[in-house]
Amino acid sequence: MTEPIVQVSPGWAVLAPLGLLLFALAGAGLNGALVARSVGRPLRSGARAPIAEVARLLRQRRQVTIAADVLLWRIGAGGLVVVATLKILVIPLGPWTLADLDVGVVWFNTMDVMIWALFWLVGWGANSAHALVGGYRFLSLAVSYELPLMFALITPAVAARSLRVGDVVAAQQDLWFVIWMPVAFLIFCGSVIAFSSWGPFATAVGSDIAGGLLTDVSGVDRLLILTGRYAVLTAGAAFAVPLFLGGGAGPLLPDWLWMIVKTALVLAAFVAIRYRVPTIRPDRFAEVAWIIVLPAALLQVLVVAIIVMGS
Amino acid sequence: MGVTSLLARWASTCVHVLIVEVPGWDESRMLLEAELDRRGWRIALSPADADLLAVCGMPGVELRTASDLLWNQLPGPRTRVSVTTPVTLSALLDAAVAHLGDDSRQRNDAWVRSHPVADKDPTADAGEHESMVHDGMSTEDADHGGMEHGDMDHGGMDMPMPGGIPLAGGGDDRDGLEMDVLHVPLGPVLPHWPPGLVVDCVLQGDVIVSAEARVLEASSPEEVPTTAVTDAADKRRRIVRLCDDAAKLLALAGWQTAAQTARRLRDDELLGVDITDHVAALDRLRRRVERSMLLRWSLKGIYLGEIGVGARADTGTAPPENLASVDIRHHLIGWLREAAFLAGTSSGVQPPETSGADPAREAQDALAALPELLRGADLGTARLLIAGLGLDTAALAQTHEGTHD
Numbered sequence A: 001m002t003e004p005i006v007q008v009s010p011g012w013a014v015l016a017p018l019g020l021l022l023f024a025l026a027g028a029g030l031n032g033a034l035v036a037r038s039v040g041r042p043l044r045s046g047a048r049a050p051i052a053e054v055a056r057l058l059r060q061r062r063q064v065t066i067a068a069d070v071l072l073w074r075i076g077a078g079g080l081v082v083v084a085t086l087k088i089l090v091i092p093l094g095p096w097t098l099a100d101l102d103v104g105v106v107w108f109n110t111m112d113v114m115i116w117a118l119f120w121l122v123g124w125g126a127n128s129a130h131a132l133v134g135g136y137r138f139l140s141l142a143v144s145y146e147l148p149l150m151f152a153l154i155t156p157a158v159a160a161r162s163l164r165v166g167d168v169v170a171a172q173q174d175l176w177f178v179i180w181m182p183v184a185f186l187i188f189c190g191s192v193i194a195f196s197s198w199g200p201f202a203t204a205v206g207s208d209i210a211g212g213l214l215t216d217v218s219g220v221d222r223l224l225i226l227t228g229r230y231a232v233l234t235a236g237a238a239f240a241v242p243l244f245l246g247g248g249a250g251p252l253l254p255d256w257l258w259m260i261v262k263t264a265l266v267l268a269a270f271v272a273i274r275y276r277v278p279t280i281r282p283d284r285f286a287e288v289a290w291i292i293v294l295p296a297a298l299l300q301v302l303v304v305a306i307i308v309m310g311s
Numbered sequence B: 001m002g003v004t005s006l007l008a009r010w011a012s013t014c015v016h017v018l019i020v021e022v023p024g025w026d027e028s029r030m031l032l033e034a035e036l037d038r039r040g041w042r043i044a045l046s047p048a049d050a051d052l053l054a055v056c057g058m059p060g061v062e063l064r065t066a067s068d069l070l071w072n073q074l075p076g077p078r079t080r081v082s083v084t085t086p087v088t089l090s091a092l093l094d095a096a097v098a099h100l101g102d103d104s105r106q107r108n109d110a111w112v113r114s115h116p117v118a119d120k121d122p123t124a125d126a127g128e129h130e131s132m133v134h135d136g137m138s139t140e141d142a143d144h145g146g147m148e149h150g151d152m153d154h155g156g157m158d159m160p161m162p163g164g165i166p167l168a169g170g171g172d173d174r175d176g177l178e179m180d181v182l183h184v185p186l187g188p189v190l191p192h193w194p195p196g197l198v199v200d201c202v203l204q205g206d207v208i209v210s211a212e213a214r215v216l217e218a219s220s221p222e223e224v225p226t227t228a229v230t231d232a233a234d235k236r237r238r239i240v241r242l243c244d245d246a247a248k249l250l251a252l253a254g255w256q257t258a259a260q261t262a263r264r265l266r267d268d269e270l271l272g273v274d275i276t277d278h279v280a281a282l283d284r285l286r287r288r289v290e291r292s293m294l295l296r297w298s299l300k301g302i303y304l305g306e307i308g309v310g311a312r313a314d315t316g317t318a319p320p321e322n323l324a325s326v327d328i329r330h331h332l333i334g335w336l337r338e339a340a341f342l343a344g345t346s347s348g349v350q351p352p353e354t355s356g357a358d359p360a361r362e363a364q365d366a367l368a369a370l371p372e373l374l375r376g377a378d379l380g381t382a383r384l385l386i387a388g389l390g391l392d393t394a395a396l397a398q399t400h401e402g403t404h405d
Helices: A010-038 A043-048 A049-059 A070-088 A105-123 A129-160 A165-170 A182-195 A200-207 A217-242 A257-275 A282-310 B002-011 B028-041 B063-072 B089-101 B105-114 B125-136 B150-153 B233-251 B256-270 B276-291 B293-299 B328-344 B359-374 B379-389 B393-404
Strands: B016-021 B052-056 B078-084 B169-172 B178-186 B197-206 B205-214
Touching: A010 A049, A010 A070, A010 B256, A043 A049, A049 A217, A049 B002, A049 B359, A070 A105, A070 A217, A070 B169, A105 A129, A105 A165, A105 A217, A105 B233, A129 A165, A129 A182, A129 A200, A129 A217, A129 A282, A165 A217, A165 A282, A182 A200, A182 A217, A182 A257, A182 A282, A182 B002, A200 A257, A217 A257, A257 B256, B002 B105, B016 B028, B016 B063, B028 B078, B028 B233, B028 B256, B052 B063, B063 B359, B078 B089, B089 B105, B105 B328, B197 B359, B197 B379, B205 B359, B205 B379, B233 B256, B233 B276, B233 B328, B256 B276, B256 B328, B276 B328, B293 B328, B328 B379, B359 B379, B359 B393
Parallel strands: B016 B052, B052 B078
Antiparallel strands: B169 B178, B178 B197, B197 B205
């Protein structure tokens, strides 16, 4: 029914970061609107807040702390947007994809491991106690979410008998994977929120350590990190669609538009959850992640594998 | 011209404000926060995030030094205001925006900062130290006030000292592994922090090995506005304080929407909005806090021990059987319950707990117990513990005045 995925010319790759940034801006706008509502201001003024924030950070001088490891610090700050862009290369937009890798799922996983390094560099580079603690917190969180995330990524691949993202989409012709692998979907969503240092998993940038990773970052560096967080969140939301939500499948609209609509909905859900739940402390979460979440992920793979072998 | 002024205009709609609160001036800070919400401005978590430094109250010498250090850490464009009276608040902030948007003045400021030696300071070493403080933005000892600047910088001369800071020494951590030891003062300016409190910590990783607590005071205790900025009655002030403490604790627990609700209730109370529906709103918030499984799990096992439990006895609930098992979540619920109880009583009735408890004594006990309480806690837990104490640093300043007499 759906046509095979075609790999478009690399020239189109310039559109990838552009689209990503538009999504990131929309996400930030939604976030601003939600914040505005919570303090009783008009939604519209809140939705414009990201633009004001960008202007503010562009005007702000970038400052450097004493004996900062400036090179590593800047790599960490600038790297997030790059990693997010690399992540979305393997996501098919309807019939088109920029890189039809036969290990697309693993590619995504590789990129999210890169985030470990980037956040750690941001924490390390500042030569400041609070930022360093932010880095520690992110790593301890990462140790908890990464393995469950890997198994959550593998589950759809097992069902599709392929690591190619296009094949995973094709395998959902009859039934979206979210229906029969809900545990993997939930773990995936939680992990996306965690690797974006977002919402309940935002302890690395928590207000209790004065912004943690962000404590000493100002000006354009801060802009890059904040944009990067929205970008990796968007990339995660976009990857949930081919993996669990049937890719571009849907009535009336063309495939590529469904991709965009579904991505927007998942992203909106991620943004909406941000302030609504208390923080999940990394030290507490480790226990739950290893004793409950990881076995649940393994069980999900097992169930899926048995079903696939049986059919 | 076109682009820069456009950027300046856009930027002026979301100014980030770093608030320095002087003990005893909490109402000024609350009024400022309410005004920031009204304008859609944000509260900065650190000086690097701030455009505007707002000092609420009249700081004493040490606190003034700390706020000057913070002022040097604002990246710029920057401006500072001193908030002491609510009357001029709006005009003050309007003037601050104008100053922030004034490109030529900001450029001038930036130029002066990057040429510190060109200042008319004649003594060479003083100039050098000055420039060091200028650049000393939030390195581990200068972080947030960096009160311990001096004794950190002039230790072991033979060690490599990148940027004038000695490398961290090693030490055995609680698991017997060697780990770097950092000396980090927490406070006096941190988000959701008791005003003026400084906790000098020895950190390994994010675990506090040892801690000492002290309070930086207002300029002179007589100037602390005991009658306060607004003319709220005692009972109201108590409700405001309870809501404020609850908002801080909720914010530290990362639950923004609940913290925002508590803050809004606080502001309504402070500005004297009709009191009757507040009981219901406070009860709703309390039930929401009680119901949240995630909060329960997140705050589980964070105990204050005996400190501060006694005072909350008479709020219409039976005291818990085992005081030691009361975690800070129960404190939080107790605060909200007390606030609702106070809001519910008719205005003639005195709040029950003011008769017995002495806030100054209570605060002093809490301060004395802090080092023991924080030892072995990680930073996140330590912040929650301190917030759970509901430490009244203004009351401490008043006892100080008493001992001076």
